[in-house]
Amino acid sequence: MTASLVSEPLDIASIRADFPILQKILPEGQPLVYLDNAATAQKPRAVIDKLVEVFEGYNANANRAAHTLAAMIDLELDAARSKVAALLNARSTDEVIFTPGTTAGLNMLAWGWARKFLKPGDELVISLMEHHANFVPWQQAALATGATLKFFPLTPDGRLDLDRLSETITPQTRLVALTAMSNVLGTINPIAAIAARVREVGAVFVVDGAQSVPHGPVDVQNPDIDFLVFSAHKIYGPTGVGVLYGKESRLRELEPSIFGGNMIRSVRVDGSEWADLPARFEAGTPAIAEAIALGTAIDYVQAIGLDRIAAHERMLTERAYAGLSEIDGLRILGPAVAHRGAILAFTVEGVHPRDLGELLDQQRGIAIRVGHHCAMPLHESLGLASSARASFAVYNTRDEADALVNGVARAVKSLRRKRS
Numbered sequence: 266m267t268a269s270l271v272s273e274p275l276d277i278a279s280i281r282a283d284f285p286i287l288q289k290i291l292p293e294g295q296p297l298v299y300l301d302n303a304a305t306a307q308k309p310r311a312v313i314d315k316l317v318e319v320f321e322g323y324n325a326n327a328n329r330a331a332h333t334l335a336a337m338i339d340l341e342l343d344a345a346r347s348k349v350a351a352l353l354n355a356r357s358t359d360e361v362i363f364t365p366g367t368t369a370g371l372n373m374l375a376w377g378w379a380r381k382f383l384k385p386g387d388e389l390v391i392s393l394m395e396h397h398a399n400f401v402p403w404q405q406a407a408l409a410t411g412a413t414l415k416f417f418p419l420t421p422d423g424r425l426d427l428d429r430l431s432e433t434i435t436p437q438t439r440l441v442a443l444t445a446m447s448n449v450l451g452t453i454n455p456i457a458a459i460a461a462r463v464r465e466v467g468a469v470f471v472v473d474g475a476q477s478v479p480h481g482p483v484d485v486q487n488p489d490i491d492f493l494v495f496s497a498h499k500i501y502g503p504t505g506v507g508v509l510y511g512k513e514s515r516l517r518e519l520e521p522s523i524f525g526g527n528m529i530r531s532v533r534v535d536g537s538e539w540a541d542l543p544a545r546f547e548a549g550t551p552a553i554a555e556a557i558a559l560g561t562a563i564d565y566v567q568a569i570g571l572d573r574i575a576a577h578e579r580m581l582t583e584r585a586y587a588g589l590s591e592i593d594g595l596r597i598l599g600p601a602v603a604h605r606g607a608i609l610a611f612t613v614e615g616v617h618p619r620d621l622g623e624l625l626d627q628q629r630g631i632a633i634r635v636g637h638h639c640a641m642p643l644h645e646s647l648g649l650a651s652s653a654r655a656s657f658a659v660y661n662t663r664d665e666a667d668a669l670v671n672g673v674a675r676a677v678k679s680l681r682r683k684r685s
C-alpha cells in the first residue's frame with residue numbers, strides 16, 4: 266500500500282451502508298452510535314450473506330464425507346484457512362487452527378503447553394493489563410505446576426516498562442504471554458522489542474491479538490512470535506470462532522487438550538495417535554459456517570486496507586481523546602494518544618460509570634461499555650472498580666466521536682446536578 270493511498274480518507278458513508286445494523290433507529294428514536302467495538306464489532310452484509318449462503322447452499326459437516334456438499338464445504342473451509350494464513354503471514358495453513366475464540370485458544374496453550382512443560386522454578390510472564398482470558402489460564406497453570414507467575418512492570422501511564430525488560434524476562438522465563446493492545450488502556454505494546462528478548466532467553470512468546478488484529482496489519486514472522494490468538498467477532502466476523510496461530514515447530518510440541526473425532530489418526534482400545542496439523546487441534550465439529558464467514562470478514566478488511574483502517578481510527582481516537590480531556594474531572598486511563606489504539610477508557614470524578622453509560626444510551630443512543638472490562642487486576646491496581654470505555658471501528662465517524670464528547674460532557678453535568 267502506498268503512502269498516498271493510506272492517507273486518502275475512507276468513504277465512511279459507503280462503508281456504513283455495508284452494515285445493516287448501523288441503519289437502525291433505537292426505540293427512543295435516535296440513530297445508533299455504536300462505540301462498543303472492543304467488545305464486539307458489527308457485521309457487514311457480506312459476512313451475514315455468507316452465513317446464509319453456507320446454510321442455504323452447501324451445509325455439510327467438514328472433513329468427513331464423500332458427497333458433493335461435503336466437497337464444497339471443505340473447499341470453502343480451506344479457502345478461509347488460507348485467508349487467515351495470508352492475513353497473518355503464516356508460513357502455511359497448517360499453522361492456522363480454528364478455535365471457538367481467543368479465550369479458547371489461550372486455554373489450549375495453558376493446558377497443552379504450560380502444563381506440559383512448566384515446573385517449579387520456571388517463570389511465566391504476563392502483565393497487569395491483560396484481559397482475564399490472558400490472565401486466569403496462566404495463573405491456573407502456574408498454580409498447578411509450581412511455576413512462578415511474574416508481572417511485567419507498567420509505567421505510571423500504563424505502558425510496559427521496557428527499561429525493566431531484561432530483569433523481567435530472564436533465563437528462567439519459559440513463556441511470555443502479552444496482549445498486543447490493551448482492551449482497557451488502549452496501549453499498543455512493543456511486541457518487536459519483547460520478541461527479541463524472548464528469543465534471547467529461548468522462551469515461548471504468546472501474543473493476545475484480540476484487540477490488535479482487527480485494527481492494523483500483523484505479521485507473525487516479523488517480529489517472530491510463537492503463538493497468536495484472536496476472535497472473529499472483533500474483526501467484523503461471526504461469534505463462536507477464532508484462530509490460534511502457532512509456529513509449526515511449536516504446534517508440534519503442543520499437547521491437544523480437547524479430544525474426540527477429527528483430531529485422531531487412529532484409536533485403539535489402549536491408546537490413540539493424533540492426526541497431523543491442523544486437525545490435531547480441531548476436535549469435533551468446528552463452527553464451519555462461521556469460520557468460512559471469517560474468511561469473508563478478512564476479505565472485507567483487506568479490500569479497505571488495514572493501514573487505512575488504522576489511520577482512520579487514529580484520527581477518531583485523537584479527536585475524542587482531545588475532546589474528552591477537556592471535561593472537568595475526567596481521567597482517561599492509559600498513555601498519550603501516540604501510544605494507543607482506538608480504545609478510550611475513562612472515569613469521571615463523582616460520576617458512576619454505569620450512570621454515565623445508561624444516560625448516554627437512553628438520551629443519545631450512544632453505546633459504550635461500563636464495568637471492569639474483564640480486567641479486574643488492572644482496575645484494582647488503578648484504585649478503581651470500574652470505568653467507562655468507548656472504542657472505535659472503521660465505520661465510526663468524526664460526528665460520532667464528537668457526539669461521544671458532547672454526550673459525556675452533558676451527561677456529567679446532569680449527573681452532577683442531580684447529586685448536588
Ligand SMILES: Cc1ncc(COP(=O)(O)O)c(C=O)c1O
Pocket residue numbers: 303304366367368369396398399444446447448473475476496
Ligand atoms: C485483549 C483481549 N483478550 C481476550 C479477549 C477475549 O476474547 P473472546 O471473548 O472473544 O474469547 C478479549 C475480549 O474482549 C480481549 O479484549
